[in-house]
Amino acid sequence: xxxxxxxxxxxAGRLDPADYAxxxxxxxxxxxDHEALVAADRCYFCHDAPCITACPTDIDIPLFIRQIAxxxxxxxxxxxxxxxxLGGMCARVCPTETLCEQACVREVAEGxxxxxxxxxxxxxxxLMEQGVHPFSRAASTGRRIAVVGAGPAGMACAHRLAxxxxxxxxxxxxxxxxxxxxxxxxxxKTPGGFAQAEVDWLLKIGGITVENGxxxxxxxxxxxxxxxxxxxxxxxxxGGVNALNAPGExxxxxxxxxxxxxxxxxxxDLSRLPVGRDVVVIGGGMTAVDAAVQAKLLGALNVSLVYxxxxxxxxxxxxEQDLAASKGVRIITNATPVAVRGNxxxxxxxxEYTDDDLKPTGQTFRLAADQVFKAIGQTLSGDGLPALExxxxxxxxxxxxxxxGVWAGGDCASGGDDLxxxxxxxxxxxxxxxxxxxxxxx
Amino acid sequence: MADLTTEFxxxxxxxxxxxxxxxxxxxxxxxxxxFEAGWGGVVWKTLGEDGPPIVNVNGPRYGAIxxxxxxxxxxxxxxxITDRPLQVNLxxxxxxxxxxxxxxxxxxxxxxxxxxxxxxxxxxxxATGCDGVELNFGCPHGMSERGMGSAVGQVPEYVQQxxxxxxxxxxxxxxxxxxxxxxxxxxxxxxxKDGGADAVSLINTINSITSVDLDLFAxxxxxxxxxxxxxxCGPAVKPIALNMVAEIARTPSLQGLPISGIGGVTTWKDxxxxxxxxxxxxxxxxxxxxxxxxxxxxxxxxxxxxxxEKGIASxxxxxxxxxxxxxxxxxxxxxxxxxxxxxxxACIKCGRCYAACEDTSxxxxxxxxxxxxxxxxxxxxxxxxxxxxxxxxxxxxxxxMQPGEVDPRTGKVVEKEYANWTTHPNNxxxxxxx
Ligand SMILES: Cc1cc2nc3c(=O)[nH]c(=O)nc-3n(C[C@H](O)[C@H](O)[C@H](O)COP(=O)(O)OP(=O)(O)OC[C@H]3O[C@@H](n4cnc5c(N)ncnc54)[C@H](O)[C@@H]3O)c2cc1C
Ligand SMILES: Cc1cc2nc3c(=O)[nH]c(=O)nc-3n(C[C@H](O)[C@H](O)[C@H](O)COP(=O)(O)O)c2cc1C
Ligand code: SF4
Numbered sequence: 102x103x104x105x106x107x108x109x110x111x112x113a114g115r116l117d118p119a120d121y122a123x124x125x126x127x128x129x130x131x132x133x134d135h136e137a138l139v140a141a142d143r144c145y146f147c148h149d150a151p152c153i154t155a156c157p158t159d160i161d162i163p164l165f166i167r168q169i170a171x172x173x174x175x176x177x178x179x180x181x182x183x184x185x186x187l188g189g190m191c192a193r194v195c196p197t198e199t200l201c202e203q204a205c206v207r208e209v210a211e212g213x214x215x216x217x218x219x220x221x222x223x224x225x226x227x228l229m230e231q232g233v234h235p236f237s238r239a240a241s242t243g244r245r246i247a248v249v250g251a252g253p254a255g256m257a258c259a260h261r262l263a264x265x266x267x268x269x270x271x272x273x274x275x276x277x278x279x280x281x282x283x284x285x286x287x288x289x290k291t292p293g294g295f296a297q298a299e300v301d302w303l304l305k306i307g308g309i310t311v312e313n314g315x316x317x318x319x320x321x322x323x324x325x326x327x328x329x330x331x332x333x334x335x336x337x338x339x340g341g342v343n344a345l346n347a348p349g350e351x352x353x354x355x356x357x358x359x360x361x362x363x364x365x366x367x368x369x370d371l372s373r374l375p376v377g378r379d380v381v382v383i384g385g386g387m388t389a390v391d392a393a394v395q396a397k398l399l400g401a402l403n404v405s406l407v408y409x410x411x412x413x414x415x416x417x418x419x420x421e422q423d424l425a426a427s428k429g430v431r432i433i434t435n436a437t438p439v440a441v442r443g444n445x446x447x448x449x450x451x452x453e454y455t456d457d458d459l460k461p462t463g464q465t466f467r468l469a470a471d472q473v474f475k476a477i478g479q480t481l482s483g484d485g486l487p488a489l490e491x492x493x494x495x496x497x498x499x500x501x502x503x504x505x506g507v508w509a510g511g512d513c514a515s516g517g518d519d520l521x522x523x524x525x526x527x528x529x530x531x532x533x534x535x536x537x538x539x540x541x542x543x
Numbered sequence: 544m545a546d547l548t549t550e551f552x553x554x555x556x557x558x559x560x561x562x563x564x565x566x567x568x569x570x571x572x573x574x575x576x577x578f579e580a581g582w583g584g585v586v587w588k589t590l591g592e593d594g595p596p597i598v599n600v601n602g603p604r605y606g607a608i609x610x611x612x613x614x615x616x617x618x619x620x621x622x623x624i625t626d627r628p629l630q631v632n633l634x635x636x637x638x639x640x641x642x643x644x645x646x647x648x649x650x651x652x653x654x655x656x657x658x659x660x661x662x663x664x665x666x667x668x669x670a671t672g673c674d675g676v677e678l679n680f681g682c683p684h685g686m687s688e689r690g691m692g693s694a695v696g697q698v699p700e701y702v703q704q705x706x707x708x709x710x711x712x713x714x715x716x717x718x719x720x721x722x723x724x725x726x727x728x729x730x731x732x733x734x735x736k737d738g739g740a741d742a743v744s745l746i747n748t749i750n751s752i753t754s755v756d757l758d759l760f761a762x763x764x765x766x767x768x769x770x771x772x773x774x775x776c777g778p779a780v781k782p783i784a785l786n787m788v789a790e791i792a793r794t795p796s797l798q799g800l801p802i803s804g805i806g807g808v809t810t811w812k813d814x815x816x817x818x819x820x821x822x823x824x825x826x827x828x829x830x831x832x833x834x835x836x837x838x839x840x841x842x843x844x845x846x847x848x849x850x851x852e853k854g855i856a857s858x859x860x861x862x863x864x865x866x867x868x869x870x871x872x873x874x875x876x877x878x879x880x881x882x883x884x885x886x887x888x889a890c891i892k893c894g895r896c897y898a899a900c901e902d903t904s905x906x907x908x909x910x911x912x913x914x915x916x917x918x919x920x921x922x923x924x925x926x927x928x929x930x931x932x933x934x935x936x937x938x939x940x941x942x943x944m945q946p947g948e949v950d951p952r953t954g955k956v957v958e959k960e961y962a963n964w965t966t967h968p969n970n971x972x973x974x975x976x977x
Contacts (some may be wrong), residue, residue: 134936135935135936142612142614143612146834146835146837146838148835163837164837164840164841167838167841168841168844168845170810171810171811171812171841171845172812172845173811173841173844173845173848173849175848176841176844176845176848179844180844
């Protein structure tokens with residue numbers, strides 16, 4: 102292949118084949134033993150620590166860091182997994198800068214938090230690489246529970262239920278388990294097939310069957326599941342994508358960012374994955390940043406990320422904005438797409454500057470574009486679901502839906518941020534509630 | 544999972560981690576919270592005679608030594624025994640023990656050296672339902688000025704006498720807490736044993752002045768311009784405490800005397816070291832005062848992981864494992880020869896090993912123009928100072944020479960056989976090897 106950064110259009114192989122691995126290498130390589138000890142030493146073992154409160158899964162952070170500091174990362178991992186069975190993935194993907202590390206007293210005092218996320222990875226990797234699954238199942242209860250969706254919410258829910266002695270069947274529409282851990286998270290956050298390794302490791306608890314290629318609404322129905330199982334948990338995430346509502350949106354080259362990312366995550370050879378020369382990403386969240394950065398890493402010449410409000414309103418954290426900028430992504434704010442132009446395929450997009458209240462200013466500009474990624478939010482899709490609140494499944498308490506016997510959690514359920522760690526917390530808590538409910542029923 | 548339960552001097556507890564007699568155990572409120580956090584037992588803050596309680600200075604009561612980043616390494620205190628009325632403490636002990644039957648509750652005592660004083664307090668303490676008593680012969684400040692605490696602990700005859708009274712007037716297990724402010728720890732330990740003690744515990748705090756205020760020209764902590772010596776504890780005292788515990792553990796005449804190890808226990812590892820050197824359990828004060836009761840959770844998880852990894856089934860099976868390997872200098876193997884070796888890949892070229900060896904040791908490290916540091920085997924005596932000053936773990940290691948090799952420093956062949964100073968030709972008192 103002779104493509105390079107200057108080759109117009111959407112083409113594969115813009116980089117030297119040898120460079121791809123380097124481009125998509127681990128964002129934060131794992132700490133070595135010495136680095137971990139030095140990082141752990143900075144933790145003050147705070148009382149009633151604010152980092153614990155800031156973690157959606159309430160991991161006892163000071164305790165696990167002390168366990169690292171005293172040479173027992175395995176014990177540290179157990180402390181983490183007790184609260185968060187996907188602590189390994191969360192260590193890689195959590196925006197710690199807006200969670201635990203933001204709350205760290207040393208961040209507040211010095212602007213230099215304890216490296217909680219990296220220490221968490223150090224601990225969880227240590228135990229997982231030993232192939233140790235730290236939990237065992239309680240005696241069988243004879244109860245069967247259906248979980249729909251093998252994303253973080255569904256996996257966390259299933260694991261906790263299995264631990265309590267219930268039998269769980271997970272149904273997922275996709276060919277692989279893991280949800281967005283497998284199909285969505287940026288490649289450089291979870292290289293080396295970690296998502297599948299984590300699924301395999303999690304399933305070692307036993308009592309969980311995963312049925313891939315089974316979609317709710319196509320192959321199975323909620324009524325059917327309710328009839329066949331003692332309880333149902335819905336963790337279907339957000340399958341739909343919002344529309345731009347700009348004329349020309351249907352032109353070739355205009356894609357959903359999540360699809361681009363899923364293709365990238367599933368690609369066995371990145372040098373064969375095509376990418377535009379002039380890529381425009383529309384949106385301001387984690388998905389937008391991930392699409393923009395990965396397009397750039399694939400060798401796109403110009404990548405612009407355009408967001409309709411100001412920087413401070415972007416859902417992507419400061420860290421992620423800086424990451425994008427450091428990879429050469431140009432971030433443009435306060436601009437809304439008004440037209441996608443091109444003859445069949447997109448050639449350019451016209452934007453209009455808007456103020457922070459999205460009031461049009463009348464000033465426009467155009468960006469050359471041969472590939473456009475829409476990253477303006479995902480939506481819940483599917484019929485026959487429990488009652489909604491806004492655009493998500495309405496839940497109260499620990500994920501109870503409007504239908505008795507049906508729980509929901511993760512991105513598809515109302516409340517909480519759309520984050521891996523929040524999905525884990527909601528799945529886990531729903532499992533506890535399901536267990537309590539089934540136990541009370543006797 | 545290893546069994547962490549312990550039986551110490553007949554007192555059972557779910558784990559070997561007890562809180563030492565000190566402010567953490569001074570009242571019901573604390574002790575309940577400590578038990579909730581997971582501590583296996585407590586030694587209640589030392590009780591004194593009935594009557595008006597002792598009075599503490601308001602404070603400051605502590606002096607401290609910090610490492611970089613203000614890690615607390617050593618603490619010095621001038622607290623006395625409990626300053627709350629005896630009956631209040633006794634009532635609280637009764638309630639706590641009733642609610643926590645599986646935890647060890649031992650009551651520390653310090654009253655003047657006369658039989659009636661001990662007899663009368665023992666009867667009242669026994670009524671609480673507690674599991675044992677600990678005799679505080681260790682407090683090195685304040686109480687010692689009144690003829691108690693270390694003033695007793697420093698006189699073996701008193702130690703024995705008071706222990707005898709306690710055994711005579713009570714059925715409870717008696718633990719004698721020793722002061723380290725003495726030349727030979729074996730003497731008071733022997734006295735305790737001879738007096739019938741069920742166990743000893745050590746160390747109490749070490750006489751100390753942590754620092755001097757150079758503006759006020761007064762020792763710290765400074766109270767209205769003056770300071771007094773205090774008792775030193777925390778991580779800094781661990782090596783002293785370990786040695787004293789080991790001394791007792793390896794003395795033939797003290798065999799079978801259970802030892803509660805105290806002094807600087809901060810992590811599971813510290814605890815495991817005390818246990819390996821002969822302690823049957825450990826007591827903790829400063830670590831709890833520095834980090835809160837929750838630290839015990841790391842001690843529990845760490846010790847059980849360690850025991851599991853070692854395939855050691857219970858705490859009891861760890862106790863004393865290192866004692867047979869504690870030797871005297873004269874019995875160390877003079878034919879064991881090692882040489883320092885610098886791993887060039889790990890070396891960061893700071894040159895600290897060079898400075899240490901060149902300036903203060905044996906000039907056995909060479910430094911090249913390009914800052915490559917190598918060991919000169921012909922000069923290296925294997926003191927391992929370089930290992931200790933090197934900032935990179937495992938960069939410098941001591942490599943054992945094999946029998947038959949020639950030590951380039953001495954020009955002699957390394958012998959396979961063990962040989963020590965007692966038979967060395969340079970030793971005027973050497974006796975020929977049998
Ligand atoms: C591109 C991108 C990057 C992200 N990066 C981060 C990040 O760095 N850090 C972070 O914390 N969060 C990130 N997130 C958000 C995070 O991935 C989600 O919040 C999280 O995955 C939600 O978990 P979930 O289990 O609710 O849903 P999902 O992970 O979406 O899993 C839902 C599962 O349900 C299945 N499913 C859907 N519909 C059906 C059906 N009808 N029948 C059967 N199965 C069905 C799907 O196949 C999928 O496996 C990112 C999201 C995206 C899109
Ligand atoms: C403030 C303070 C008060 C103490 N009071 C007592 C006491 O009343 N009785 C006693 O036997 N030891 C007392 N000690 C000594 C401790 O019990 C313990 O022996 C010593 O601190 C060493 O252990 P550590 O290094 O874990 O702190 C006290 C220690 C401190 C710091
Ligand atoms: S710890 Fe501080 S606040 Fe508490 S009594 Fe002592 S001096 Fe006062």
